[in-house]
Amino acid sequence: MQTATLFDLPDIQTLQEAPAAAAPAKPRPKPKKTRTVHASVPLTPWTTVPDELIRDADWVVISSSGGKDSQAMLSYVVQRARALGMLDKVVVVHADLSRVEWAGTRELAELQARLAGVRRFEVVQAKGADLLDRVEIRYGKLKAKAEREALERGEDPSTAKVAPAWPSSAARWCTPDVKRGPIRTLYTRLVAELGDLGRPVRILECIGQRAAESTARAQLAEVEINRGASNGKRHVTTWRPIHGWSDRKVWREIARSRLPYHPAYDWGNRRLSCVFCVLGCNSDLVNGARRVPELAAAYARTEVVVGADFKKGLSMAEIIRRAQALEAAEGPAARPPVGTAMAEHVGRAVTSKYRVRQATLYGLAA
Structure with missing residues (x-):
């Protein structure tokens, strides 16, 4: 066996001039998809006056979760539309969340719309898996992604950290998946019903978000163009009619309207939609x-x-x-008397009148 001598080794200059070993190529990030908005879609609404918004719209679409805020918004918007003689353009839509929402919510939303005088009630629902199933599907995808990226870095994939699969305040993917997306399919149908108007169909979407709910919602505009939902065939304006309302004003509107509200509020709930919402208290x-x-x-x-x-x-x-x-x-929780939640905000006298009027007008239990 021959032993290498000093003269057999490359000199320092050769080592310095030799090209460095190529580092493993990093995977190129996928280019982000950019969504272009049709040139006809305005940047800002031409008016923020409620009656002008209703007059200008071809459709007034009220999103109803069956909760107190959308209920108060429903009665308020319907009252204005009726005064303008434009109740025929009002549509109430409920996004059915299947097993994860409170029982009877869909039926209550429909009853509220009918008692308010709205003739058209629509139900939309996301296709395929419900929210819980979507969490598991999302987890599978996130886990596969984390393991793949770990392998690309030369790490053990079994130790890869998987991003959270549940929705959160920072990642509310559930809203576009099970609410916003299905409602936009309704917009497509409404546009088709009107045919060719020679211009984009104007949709006024009414949402019951209030500033008092959170800091993030306090920063939302009362009226704005929904450019994400708009295109060359439809222009969607978002209107938050009760954005500046307090809890007391919401309950006073419910009392005035005499529309029934969900019993979960009497049980002590502050919110209503999913039984278990990550944003719930x-x-x-x-x-x-x-x-x-x-x-x-x-x-x-x-x-x-x-x-x-x-x-x-x-x-x-x-x-x-x-x-x-x-x-x-x-012991097992018993259902509190109807009006318990309302009485906390507007008093027993107003609540008593509300219950009596419900029984008289609608035949509902007082």
Whole structure:
């Protein structure tokens, strides 16, 4: 065996001139898709006056979750449209969330619309999987992505950190998936119904978001162009009719309208839509676990599958534990009297009149 001598080794200059070993090529990031907005879509609304918005619209579409805010908005907008003689252009739409929303919500939204005098009520629903199933599907995709990227970095894929699959305040993917997208399919149908007007169809979408709900919603404009929903065939203007309203004003409008509201509010809920919303307060979540324990159990099972808590810092397993502790201490929760929630905001006298008028006009239990 020959041993290399000093003269057999490359000199320093040769080493310095030799090209460095090529580093592993980094994967190129996928180019971001840019959505172009049709040139005809305006940047800002031409008016913010409510009656002018209604007059100008070809369709006035009221999104109704069945909750107190959309209910108050419904009665307010319908009142204005009726005064203008334009109730025929009003459509109420409910995005059905399947098993994850409170029982009877869809039926209540339809009843509210009918009692308010709206002739057209539409129900839309996302195709395929419901919210819980979508969380598991999303987890599978995020896990595969994390493992692939770990391999590209030369790391052990089993140690890859998977991004959260649950919706959150920072990633509310559930709203476009199960609400916004399906509602836009309704817009497409409404445009087709009017045929060729020689111009884009004007849709006024009414949303019950209020500034008092959160800092983020306080920053929203009362009226703005929805450029994401607009195109060459339709121009969509977003109107938040009750954006500046307080809780008290919302309940006063419900009392004035005499429309029935969801019993979950009398049970103590502050919000209504999904039984378990990541934006809901803890008491709402515990309340949901007491009233719909089988759904809470389904959420807990999904937590195990995706390896993450339903809400940051608060697992569904813990929510169930708190609900069970209350059941043990207080016994099964009994339904409070109708009007309990309303009385807290507008007083017993107004609430009593509301219940009597409901019984007289609609035959509903007082």
